[in-house]
Amino acid sequence: TYDLSSLRTGIMAGSPCPVEVMKQVIERMGMREVSICYGMTETSPVSTQTRGDDSLVQRTATVGRAGPHIEVKIVDPVTGVTVPRGAAGELCTRGYSVMLGYWGEPEKTAEAIDAARWMHTGDLATMDDEGYVAITGRIKDMVIRGGENIYPREIEEFLYTHPDIVDAQVIGVPDVKYGEELMAWIRMRPGTPPLTAESLREYCAGKVAHYKIPRYVHVVDEFPMTVTGKIRKVEMREIGARLLGLTEENA
Numbered sequence: 001t002y003d004l005s006s007l008r009t010g011i012m013a014g015s016p017c018p019v020e021v022m023k024q025v026i027e028r029m030g031m032r033e034v035s036i037c038y039g040m041t042e043t044s045p046v047s048t049q050t051r052g053d054d055s056l057v058q059r060t061a062t063v064g065r066a067g068p069h070i071e072v073k074i075v076d077p078v079t080g081v082t083v084p085r086g087a088a089g090e091l092c093t094r095g096y097s098v099m100l101g102y103w104g105e106p107e108k109t110a111e112a113i114d115a116a117r118w119m120h121t122g123d124l125a126t127m128d129d130e131g132y133v134a135i136t137g138r139i140k141d142m143v144i145r146g147g148e149n150i151y152p153r154e155i156e157e158f159l160y161t162h163p164d165i166v167d168a169q170v171i172g173v174p175d176v177k178y179g180e181e182l183m184a185w186i187r188m189r190p191g192t193p194p195l196t197a198e199s200l201r202e203y204c205a206g207k208v209a210h211y212k213i214p215r216y217v218h219v220v221d222e223f224p225m226t227v228t229g230k231i232r233k234v235e236m237r238e239i240g241a242r243l244l245g246l247t248e249e250n251a
Contacts, residue, residue: 009033009052015230016135016153020160022060038063038135042112043119044097047072048133062132070095073118074127077139080114088136088151091125092118124151141233143172143180148211150182155212159184162203164192169223170214171233173240183240184214185223194219216244 007030012022017036025031033052036059039045050064058064066072073082074089083089098119101109113119124136137153144150152170159168167187172180186195197217204213224235240246 004029007031009035011035011037013037013039013046014228017063018160019060019157026056026060034059036060036063038133040119040121042099043093043121044099047093047095047097054132058132062128062134064133065131066093066133070097072127072133074125074133077124085129086126088124088126090139091121091123091133091135093121094118124153141171143170143182145172145175145180145182145211146178150212152182155182155184155208155214158204158208159186162195164189164195167223169231169233169236171237171240173216173237173244174246181216182212182214183216183218183244185218185220185236185240187221187223188219216240218243 010031012025012034013036022034022036025034035052036050037046038048040047046067047070048064048066050059050062054064071094073092074087075082075092077090094117098113098117101113111120122139124139124142126134126136128134135153137151141152142149143152150172152172155170156168159165159170162168165186166189169185171183171185173183175181184200188194195217197215200217201213218240224232224239226232
């Protein structure tokens with residue numbers, strides 16, 4: 001019901017932009033020059049951005065390259081050593097845009113900004129040979145299932161390819177055998193039947209590693225959100241465990 005023919009460009013930012021959503025923005029809304037920005041309030045806020053002449057893959061599957069006078073690197077979250085190109089690690093950024101610190105909280109500042117003035121974002125990412133950064137998830141969102149590190153963002157990106165799924169969020173819930181199990185919260189397209197764990201397994205079979213297939217599925221109309229519109233996965237984990245009657249003791 002809207003005339004979108006005048007749309008040309010714009011910015012997607014604020015939370016992870018699923019590849020499938022970006023493709024639809026370009027194809028269905030006609031925003032051929034849409035850009036993805038990555039940043040945080042503490043970095044004033046943008047550290048990387050895609051450019052208008054980037055390829056379709058670069059503009060939909062990455063958050064672009066570092067801006068002028070800004071440095072970015074990917075480090076091992078444990079050792080702090082810079083990882084090879086293509087390897088996953090924590091995204092760090094440095095430059096004029098990084099805050100001096102949290103007001104009146106030197107301890108929290110020291111946790112976020114190291115002695116060399118690198119801001120540790122808490123986001124997991126990779127960087128290719130051309131300097132394009134792809135966000136793979138949050139460190140605190142990583143699920144450890146039976147010793148395997150699982151990044152929910154990877155699974156969420158796949159679930160967006162399901163024709164009946166509007167939005168998907170994946171969390172870890174307690175499990176006595178594996179430590180954690182995967183639970184998918186799903187928003188369905190209007191008029192489609194609710195997705196079950198069995199039908200989701202069938203859709204994922206052969207396309208996703210078996211240990212990355214969610215064991216539990218919870219269909220909702222909306223996700224718990226912060227006042228700024230970001231999804232509260234901490235609250236989702238609490239609700240999910242309660243709905244399933246799970247705790248770390250009786251999972």
